[in-house]
Amino acid sequence: MAEIEREAMEYDVVIVGAGPAGLSAAIRLKQLDADLNVVVLEKGSEVGAHILSGAVLDPVGLNKLIPDWKEKGAPLNVPVKEDNFYMLGEAGQLRIPNIVMPPLMNNHGNYIVSMGNVCRWMAEQAEEMGVEIFPGMACSELVYGENGEVKGVVAGEFGKNADGKPGPSYEPGMELHGKYVFLGEGVRGSLSKQVIAKYDLAAKSDVQKYGLGMKEIWEIDPEKHSEGTVTHTSGWPLSESKSGGGSFIYHLDNNQVYVGFVVHLGYKNPHVFPYMEFQRFKHHPLVAELLKGGKRVAYGARAITEGGYQSMPQLEFPGGALLGCSAGMVNLPRIKGNHNAMLSGIAAAEAAMEAISAGRGGDLLDGYDTAVRKGEIGEDLRKVRNVKPLWSRYGLLASLGIGGMDMWMNTFGNGFLGTLSHGKSDADATEEASKHKEIEYPKPDGTLSFDRLTNVAFSFTNHEESQPAHLHLTDPDVPVSVNLAKYAGPSARYCPAGVYEFVGEGAETKFQINFQNCVHCKTCDIKDPSQNITWTVPQGGDGPNYPNM
Incomplete structure (x- = not known):
């Protein structure tokens, strides 16, 4: 196919992703120099549409970025009032006294928030400063300069047919060039993955580790609601499948609670069904009693970086930088990464401003990587690295x-x-099905627990069906000939949206990809034991439309 001609726009800094990292970088750049040309490209239909997080927010990053955020109306309205930690058994629980928990686990001074709404507010602050923000603009390709540096991205390509060829309404998109390109795509970003591989940024770091986080928003009986209460649990039901992970229950305002569940993706048994572990968890007496009489109003899922301090790749590459979860800055015991994402955006902006002021562009952002590792982010992650x-x-x-x-x-x-080292990647940790017993999960009751497709409707996800599938198979035969034969087809279980299924029997078995269901969690890209699935961006605006996640 002939090379596609595209118009190009020039900026000082191009930022991919309107999450807390990207928006913090944009705001800080404008604080340093109001005349800088800064653009933020967001694949969601609006800012916040693809943001899913717990979330209890440590405001340290926001304090540094916008010290008067309270006066400016930031949606941090529910301070944490109470911390609870429980070890669960099937029928009961044991509370762990707060006094034995390390000080960093204390949530005093933090806020229960919707990070989607926080990002929407941050976007308003950025736009008031002159930052250009374009939602619905998926960045599908990197653009390289003459010396092999990243000089921009391709964004806004629409109208391809299912076979990948331009359709009758095809729009080629644009190239957006910058002196520096920041990748704030979140966990396992498609461009970040390419950059890490191209420049061998992970050569000196440990393997990255991941978890799958699933979350529902519930409206509950006002008499059971306790605004500002934060509860974390470990143990059952994951203890039975010998998997790692835990839960969170956060009481925000308006009689709503966030009910979330994280499964570490390093599990060995390919029969583990993370989504059903979550649904089973809600039947524990502690949780069931809380939710009884309530209703679920939203659902979503996303992967979480868990490798921490030793798994961060080099953060600088020729022409740009990795921000936030694109590099893996989550403090796993605290289940917090948004504060570090903001701090990384600030640090990258300051490094870029220094470089641009010196007349540079397209080179390594000297000092950014060091600022992260030796500063507040590195100190936060170093404490919990083991x-x-x-x-x-x-x-x-x-x-x-x-x-x-x-x-x-x-x-x-x-x-x-x-x-300590993490050892195997999550894909390599998966063992053959013959070494493990199948796991029987209770059927969802439709009141506390729900089947996947019913819940996916509450993510409000949508993909235009005539476009190419954004989930690519390196070898189309591997799902059946290898993954089904050796690992009992784990993709039919590890996906929290029911994207993958095996249809037919025996020699007629086919692997089917229902990409319309995808909520962009990227678990398939991480956990597939053959590493045969690559997640890429669909056309801009497609995917989940989270209202208050």
Whole structure:
């Protein structure tokens, strides 16, 4: 096919992703120089449409970026009033006293928020400063300069037919060039993945680890609502499938609660069904009693980076930088990454401003990587760097015991374990089905628990059906000949939206991709044992439309 001709627009900084990292970078750039030309490109239909997070927000990043955020009406309206930690058994629970938890686990001074709404508010602040924000503009390609540096992106390509060829309403999109390009795509971003591979940015880091986070918003009985209460649990039901993870229950305002569940994707048994583990969890007496008489009003899912300090790749590449979860800045024990995403955006903006002021562009942003690792982000992640490896190797109790002591010691200096390695990737951790028993999950009751397709309707996801599938198979035969034969077809279970299914029997078995259901969690790109699935962006505006996640 002939090379596509596109118009090009020039900016000082091009930012991919209107999440907390990208918007923080945009705002900070304009604070430093109001005359800079800054553009933010967002694949969602609007800012916040693809944002899903717990979320209890540590305001440290916002305090640094916009100190008067309260006066400016930031939607941080529910301060945390109470912290609860429980170990669950099938029929009961044991509360862990707050006093034994390391200080960093204390949520005093934090806020229960919708990060989608926080990002919408941040976008308003950015636009008032002159930042151009274009929602519905998926960035499908990187543009490289003469010296191999990233000089821009292709955004806004629409109208391809299912075979990938331009259709009658095809629009080629535009090239947006910048002196620097920031990638703030979130977890396992498609462009970030390419950049990490092209420039070998992960050469000196440990493997990245991930979890699958699933979340529902519930409206509950006002008598059971306790605004500002934060509850985290571990143990059942994941203890039965020998998987890692836990839950969160956050009481926000208006009698609503966030009910979330995280499954570590390093599980060995390919029969594990993360979505059904979540649904089963809601039948625990502690949770069932809370939700009884209430109704679920929204659902969504996304992957979470869990590797932490030792898994961050090099953050600088020729012509740009990785921000936030594109590099993996989540503090796993705290289940928090938004504050670090904001801080990374600020640090990248300051490094870019220094470079642009010196007449530079298209080179490495000297100092950004160091600022992250040696600054507040690095210190936040360093303290908890061994919790995940301990959990993966020895299980939950060792993580709580030994990991807890290590966190205490890291809070006041250096721990006694050094820095542990994560070992295998989550894909490589998957073992053959013959080594494990199948797991029987209770059928959803339609009141507390729901089947996947019913819940996916509450993500309000939508994809124009005539476009090419944005989920690519390296080898179309592998799902049946390898993954079904050896691993019992785990894609039919690890996807929280029912995108993948095996239809037919025996020699007639076919692998079907229902890409219209996709909520952009990217679990398939991470957990597929053959690493045969690549997640890419669909056309702009498609995907979930989260209202208050």
